[in-house]
Amino acid sequence: MRVEGWEKVVNFVKTGTSGLDDMLRGGFLRESAVLVQGAPGTGKTTLGLQFICSGAIQFGEPGLFITFEEFPQQLYRDAGSFGWDLRSLEQAGKLRVMFTSPETxxxxxxxxxxQLSDDIKRLRTKRVVVDSASHFKELTSDPIALRHIFRSIIGAFKREGMTALYTAEDYHLLGLRQEEAHGLAFLVDTIVLLRYVEIEGGMRRAILTxxxxxxxxxxDIRQLEIGPRGMHIQSRFxxxxxLLSGSPYRSISQRALEAFG
Ligand SMILES: Nc1ncnc2c1ncn2[C@@H]1O[C@H](COP(=O)(O)OP(=O)(O)OP(=O)(O)O)[C@@H](O)[C@H]1O
Ligand SMILES: [Mg+2]
Known part of the structure; x- marks a missing residue:
């Protein structure tokens, strides 16, 4: 049974992508851990940037963007291409971008x-993105030790009162095989999947909670578009x-579709 007024009681954190808030029935749960998993180029970093920048710009929630990528300039440039000026947000104390290693x-x-704990308190940081959690696999080949590491990271950010988004990579471009994110999927509260789908000779992006x-x-599996102002979600396919096989087939004729909407 659905509790009336649920959305008013639960403390949601807006994702910065209104269609995703609708899919989640309000947003991410505050102080929860979210896994965003997908193949290269499906939009994991964009979703993370949009979550952090919307928090800093629209919702008065300072953020921390942690990246293990080797080339810092690329992140600033990618964010700039969507109109998000990370340097100005950093100067205004609304954001900290941290280029680091999994060990550090x-x-x-x-x-x-x-220093990190000090910064989190000083900036009153409410949101964090870890891009990508797959890099923690470099620290150990023991799955139990890896799960322990993930548990420790998730616990640390929850104790700081932060809502955390972890990206993880799938190496298969199409198809049902999904990388096991080494126990992370069992530890998080929310999983968002980003996929490629081949339809009538073209690649489309898809999103699924x-x-x-x-x-x-x-x-529903919905279409995801990335444009000059970021990510937005469209109608279901x-x-x-x-669809999750990557090569969908028509389940209903075009004429029937047009007739029944
Ligand atoms: N300014 C922009 N306008 C339109 N589309 C863009 C723009 N910037 C990036 N994109 C699209 O977003 C895609 C990359 O998205 P993103 O970097 O978020 O993916 P990712 O899942 O993080 O990839 P990776 O696994 O390689 O880190 C690009 O391949 C491009 O198609
Ligand atoms: Mg990325």
């Missing part, structure tokens, strides 16, 4: 008086089945 981040999170603890979330 882990050590800082495990130390209560680290796979797991949302405590919510009657959207089960109509008239196709087998």
């Amino acid at each position: 981040l882990l050590a800082e999170l495990e130390s209560p008086d680290s 796979l797991k949302v603890r405590g919510s009657d979330h959207d089960k 109509k008239g196709h089945a087998g």
Whole structure:
């Protein structure tokens, strides 16, 4: 049974992508851990940037963007292409971009008086993105040790009262095979899947909310567009089945579709 007024009682964090808030029935749960998983180029970093920049610009929630990528300039440039000026946001104390390694981040999170912990408190940081959590696989080949690392990171950000978005890579461009994010999928509260779908000779992006603890979330697979102002979500794919296989087939004729909307 659905509790009346649920959306008013639960403390949601707006994702910065209104269509995704609708899919999640309000947004991410405050102080929860979210996994965004997808193949290269599906939009994981864009979704993370949009979450952090909208928090800093629209919702008065300072953010921390942690990246393990080697070329810092690229992140500033990519964000700039959507109109988000990360340097100005940093200067205004609304954002901190952290270029680091998995080892350093882990050590800082495990130390209560680290520079990171100071910065989080000083900036009153409410949102964090870790791009990408797949890099923690470099620290150990033992799946139990890796799960322990993820548990420790998720716990550290929750204790700081932050809503955390972790990206993870799938190496298969199309198809049902999904990388096991080494236990991360079991530890997070929400999973958002980004996929490529081949339809009539073209590649489209798709988004699906796979797991949302405590919510009657959207089960539809929707089209995802990335444009000059960021990411936005469109209608569900109509008239196709087998979308998650990457090569869907028509489940209903075009004429029937037009007749029944
Ligand atoms: N300014 C822009 N306007 C339109 N589309 C853009 C723009 N910037 C990026 N894109 C699209 O977004 C895609 C990259 O998205 P993004 O970097 O978020 O993916 P990703 O999942 O993080 O990839 P990776 O796994 O390589 O890190 C590009 O391939 C491009 O198609
Ligand atoms: Mg990326």
